[in-house]
Amino acid sequence: MAVVLVVDDDRSARELMKTVLGYAGHQVHEAHDGAEALLLVHQSMPALVIVDLLMPKMDGMEFVRRLRRHSATAAIPVVFYTASYLESQAQHLARLCGVTHFISKPAEPEQIFSVVNAALGERDVLPQRPASSADQQDYLAGLTAALSRKAAHVIPRLEALIALGLRLASEKDPHRLLLGFCEAARKIVGAKISIVAIRHDGDSTQRFTFTSGLAPTLEQQLSPGFWDSEVHRQVRASRQPRRLDSLPPELPLPAGLGPLHCLLCAPILSPQRAYGWLTLLESTNHVAFDAEDEVLAHILAAQVGRIYENGSLYAEIKRYAERLEVEVAQRKQSQDEIERLNRDLECRIQQRTAELVDLNKELEAFGYTVSHELRAPLRAVVGYSTMALNSEGERLSDESRRCLKSVVESGLRMNRMVDDLLQFSRKGRQALHIVEVDMHSLVREIWDELIHETNAATRLELARIDRAPADRAMIREVWMNLLSNAVKYSRNAAQPQVAVSSEAIGGMTRYCVSDNGAGFSAEHASRLFRVFERLHTHSEFEGTGVGLAIVERIVGRHGGRVWAESQPGQGARFTFTLPHRQSEPCS
CATH class of the missing domain: 3.30.565.10 (Histidine kinase-like ATPase, C-terminal domain)
Structure with a gap:
């Protein structure tokens, strides 16, 4: 395995390259600019240097120029590592500097392995002569102009993306969210017309439809067949975007739109479900939508899908909260009525209880009085019957004596009952x-x-x-x-x-x-x-x-x-x- 030096001012790019090459068994050293890399080259003498083209202090071209000055390092192979949108420029610069290999950012591990293995196989091949300063200056001027044109295209996109991001972060109403997204997506991707449609599962028609760049009269001419076209059904079902360099003839569009040549459609979805689609018609740069446009539209549609789902849930929760407030108010009213009825019932119970207490007291007093008054006549009955038995018992017949004895026993039993009744009455008052x-x-x-x-x-x-x-x-x-x-x-x-x-x-x-x-x-x-x-x-x-x-x-x-x-x-x-x-x- 070889010693490889990775030179890049982007730490994450160095970490990625270190991880990939380390997996292959290479020993990786790192430098954050060309000046630091030159010192490491003389210390470790790497078998390969992978260097970023654009870096502060010393860029990749200057690093290669100084590397080739010394005979000890002149034969070390170099690979340029640069952004994909500068691919053609990177190839030209590589040739000017005598560099035969380059890796575009971002790169898959298989591509990195392939380029590194190819470069390591050419270690003994002497590099071409570095480009002269005049050639480098001419090409850098052209590269600067290309970067300026790229910035003129990218900066408006960034501004539109920032504005959309701020809007998405604060908007909770689904209608306003989708309306703003429809217009912003057209500007960010760069399309003449953008159309948004939302239909939930179970809906028979579109729940929301929005257009941007389309006159109201033409918008009214969009037929139901357009909203349910084969392209749109496929995008919603597959949850993947579609990019067409020519419009399908079965797609029904208003005649007043004029000639349209390309279409880009991305699903509006969340991790759980697909809600609809974003359709972009005709690129503003007069060429077909490219892969970058497709990725960007897909990301935007997926982002708004998640926010739309959250906004829909928020709106549903808000409606539920409003219904709940009404229900709580109704329950509060019912509770107040129940409490009022309970108070009335409690008052009636207290009143009835007081009446029952008074009645019980009267009954106990009555029972006590009756029981007390019965004792005197009972004593008289028992006493006189006993006296009659004792004094006249011998002259009375057997039946008469039996009757008198029964009177005495009954009187005594009655007296015990009266005593018990008095005792029972006292237990309630004691x-x-x-x-x-x-x-x-x-x-x-x-x-x-x-x-x-x-x-x-x-x-x-x-x-x-x-x-x-x-x-x-x-x-x-x-x-x-x-x-x-x-x-x-x-x-x-x-x-x-x-x-x-x-x-x-x-x-x-x-x-x-x-x-x-x-x-x-x-x-x-x-x-x-x-x-x-x-x-x-x-x-x-x-x-x-x-x-x-x-x-x-x-x-x-x-x-x-x-x-x-x-x-x-x-x-x-x-x-x-x-x-x-x-x-x-x-x-």
């Missing part, structure tokens, strides 16, 4: 005094009392019971009612037993009392918590039917709830919950 209650000790205390009073043989299974904040006196009545019921309804079992347990669930503690007694039908469970509701007869199990109603009222005031589960003959399970923390007492 204030709560919340403390931390040791439920385990409380259950054990109540159970010992029950067993002592009833002499029951019931066995208690007592797990560790969690503490809870509650009114101790009231919660004691809850446990008393539930445990006494469990003992009462399980006394006929072969081995009566009661189980008490607790568990924490969420922010609540759940307490359970279960027995293996008579049980009841589950469909009647809700009736148990109503006042005076009983599922068993008095002859089966004594009671007034108020105890569980008291349980529900107390648990409810603590913020919990109570329920029952059972099946006939399979025992019963009563469960109630209490919150871990008590806030405002429930009334």
Whole structure:
């Protein structure tokens, strides 16, 4: 592999050449101008020098002239590396300088390999005599004139490109965007007429059509066949530009246009879809459109396609935002109406609640009064019936004694019901005094009392019971009612037993009392918590039917709830919950 020196003031050009030649195994040195290159030549003696023609300080021609002065470096082959639009001039300069090879910018790697290999194969061939100063000066004058003509053509294009770029960067309206692009594309590429058409997928006709350089009367004469011609369909479908040196005879154009000789059509597209096409008719320099024009038109159309897509999305988002604003306003109006109705409903609920509270208070007062007033006549009935039995019982018939005993028993039962009703009424009015209650000790205390009073043989299974904040006196009545019921309804079992347990669930503690007694039908469970509701007869199990109603009222005031589960003959399970923390007492 050979040592190659690359001389170019463009760093990116040097990097490209270094990458390509390095891939082939060559050792590449770099210089940014001719003066630096001469020093490197004497240091490294490269097998080949690739030099740019136009550079500051010392150009390629002067570098070759000085390289040939010294016998040690005179035979080093040189390749000119220059822009493609100076190709013919570069060839002439190469011949004047005794350089036989050149590479045009930009170049494909295959072209670079081919030229470098050819130049390295001629290392031992002596170069031609360098051109004289007079020849060089004459040709440089011609080259300067050519560059001036090129600048006169390129500068207006650059100005139009800059103006279009500024417009594309700020324009969001698709209509104004395409209208400006149609005119700018005609000036940038250099065409007499430019035509833009946009049709989205699913559209039956063109969504947008614009022309530049075409009189309005002639624009109106463009037939539908023109917009859907074969050329335009191919460009849109293939997403590639087409350049025609002569117009196809089937392309329908207005007769007043005069003779047109060439056409250039590029697709307006984004990475996702093709939206339409840009058509340029008749080049302004009186020759056919070239490959440079085709590339430029393709780039411009692709650029505007992306911006058009963004602008269309922006317009769609803007319309959606406007609809959304209307919808938000409507929802705000509906929300205001809902809030007004809720306020009215809340006021009505508060009013009805106050009325219900007053009514409940009146009912409780009425129940308390009635219950209190019933106690005196009940005591009289029971008392006089008992006295009659004690004093006159021997003279009464068996039937009369039985009737009086029934009156006494009924009176006593009625008295217990009145007492329970008074107690139930008081539970709704009594204030709560919340403390931390040791439920385990409380259950054990109540159970010992029950067993002592009833002499029951019931066995208690007592797990560790969690503490809870509650009114101790009231919660004691809850446990008393539930445990006494469990003992009462399980006394006929072969081995009566009661189980008490607790568990924490969420922010609540759940307490359970279960027995293996008579049980009841589950469909009647809700009736148990109503006042005076009983599922068993008095002859089966004594009671007034108020105890569980008291349980529900107390648990409810603590913020919990109570329920029952059972099946006939399979025992019963009563469960109630209490919150871990008590806030405002429930009334």
